[in-house]
Amino acid sequence: MKILTFSTLFPNAEKPGHGIFVETRLRHLVASGKVESRVVAPVPWFPSTHERFGAWARFARVPRAETRHGLLVEHPRYPVLPKIGMNVAPALLAQAARSTIARIIDEGYDFDLIDAHYFYPDGVAAAMLGRYFNKPVVVTARGSDITLIPRYRLPRMMVRWAANQASALITVCNALRDEVVALGVDPGRVTSLRNGVDLDLFQPAARKDNPAxxxxxxxxxxxxxxxxxxxxxxxxxxxxxxxxxxxxxxxxxxxxxxxxxxxxxxxxxxxxxxxxxxxxxxxxxxxxxxxxxxxxxxxxxxxxxxxxxxxxxxxxxxxxxxxxxxxxxxxxxxxxxxxxxxxxxxxxxxxxxxxxxxxxxxRFSWDDTTAGQIKVFGQALERHAIKGNQTWKAYCGPST
Missing domain, CATH: 3.40.50.2000 (Glycogen Phosphorylase B;)
Structure with missing residues (x-):
């Protein structure tokens, strides 16, 4: 299975800890040998790398493309507009990523589905891109994208639209699943897959007695x-x-x-x-x-x-x-x-x-999460195929 992972929450050379949880889950998924992935991780556009601009200059220094742990990661730029940016961010994000994704397809990586992380603006943009490229979309909800952002009227409308456009949804805990279902989403399309922990990296070590x-x-x-x-x-x-x-x-x-x-x-x-x-x-x-x-x-x-x-x-x-x-x-x-x-x-x-x-x-290794993702992706592909057949039949009209 070929997937395109799409999220602004992904590490880069300038911010190696940014969104590392998305990268970690993806690395374990690819390590299964059952999934191949390319990554599109947009970053805000900024014109200068001069240090006087602080964090914004770091965005400008992010490479256009890099390889991390064997994963090819593209970083297209998207505009961030002050004050009005929240409401138009999904459209700007989708527009900025469209040409990069088209090129990836032209280069021969015709992926099966879009694996998006964080519902707003990323998931909404992914839903737009899924419609444009006719690809199924799976969106993972991770926290404030569901518990906070939908409190705002327009983002809430867009989150609900994206949730109903997506072929499947993943939440990282049952409490978030309940929140997604409360938005009016069919519970049968929402799967809770908790994050795991890297048991090889995080291990007990010899300790000294602390004075306090x-x-x-x-x-x-x-x-x-x-x-x-x-x-x-x-x-x-x-x-x-x-x-x-x-x-x-x-x-x-x-x-x-x-x-x-x-x-x-x-x-x-x-x-x-x-x-x-x-x-x-x-x-x-x-x-x-x-x-x-x-x-x-x-x-x-x-x-x-x-x-x-x-x-x-x-x-x-x-x-x-x-x-x-x-x-x-x-x-x-x-x-x-x-x-x-x-x-x-x-x-x-x-x-x-x-x-x-x-x-x-x-008890919290990544194995169960990886198996769950593969199952959800397979279901998403099936739903997308069924939806496509239904659309085709509706277009063609009743057979004679």
Whole structure:
């Protein structure tokens, strides 16, 4: 089976950690030997690579094409328009990618279906491209594309249109599946396939005894991740320190909060950490804390567990499906600083055997997810063929 993977959430040479969960799932799918893929991962257009333009200049430095882990990845440019951009983004994205996809077909890679990730604008654009190239489309919903964006009227209309245009839909947890069905989508076309964890990369390692109970938080320093709640919990956890792996616009605010609360000496900022270095940080910590307000399926939870480190997490969307046993960790009773502190105390009072935490994570290999994808893709091809036959018969009229 030949697929075209389409998403703005895909790593590139400038941002190797961007959308790495999409790349990881695809790598395991291709490794099955049953699927071949080319990738179209558009990036915003920007005219200058000068460093004074910061993050925008990094977009300009992304190569037009690159090979990652044996996958050929194309990066067409699409315009991002301030203020009105949200409503026109799907059309601009589809228009920007159309010539690249046409060239890929002309070069001999006539793919069977479009594998799109993130519903808006990517999934809507993919639905447009599917109609243009007469290809079935499978869209994977991953979190805020379903829990947040459909709150806006026009994006909601477009998400519903794309969901009904697609031959099949995938969600990364059952909670997101319920949200998609609530949009009016036929439940029979929506499959929940949770993410797996790379058990070879994320493994337990030899540990030193920490002088203080060590919490680790992994993720961008942005409001939705809730790192301020973890810092605010530290005054209630006097013998606990916090290590933050990640960078983002909230860095300065979080540092200031740590100083204000008198816990700055117990908070360490690592900055952005490459995925290859994360296992040693997971293994060195006593617990991972994830205080997010929104998560579809948080990969960091399973990564930590695979390294033998239990977790403390907020009860949002797919997280209770990940943290579903005592050896996995503890869910907060409320998403607040006190909720973080109480959950950490509860975890310490019945701290699980780290080997048991690793065994729990081993239940989440990628094998079942890969098999599920192949099945969904096959069903999508069948539905598209049936739809095509019905359209042809309607066009030709009743036989005589």
């Amino acid at each position: 109970f060590t919490l680790l938080a992994v993720g961008h320093l942005v409001p939705v991740k809730g790192q301020e709640l973890i810092i605010a919990a530290l005054p209630m956890l006097p013998d606990t320190r916090l290590v933050l792996a990640g960078d983002g616009p909230d860095h300065g605010k979080l540092e200031a909060l740590a100083h204000t609360l008198g816990v700055a000496t117990r908070v360490q900022f690592l900055g952005a950490v490459p995925q290859s270095e994360l296992p040693r940080h997971y293994a060195a910590a006593d617990a991972l804390v994830l205080a997010s307000s929104r998560e579809g399926w948080a990969n960091v939870l399973l990564e930590s567990m695979a390294c033998g480190t239990p977790v403390v997490a907020s009860r949002v969307y797919g997280t209770p499906e990940v943290v579903a046993a005592p050896e996995a960790g503890v869910l907060m009773s409320e998403r607040s600083a006190r909720g973080v502190a109480e959950a950490v105390i509860a975890l310490r009072s019945r701290y699980p055997d780290r080997a048991a935490t690793r065994r729990y994570a081993e």
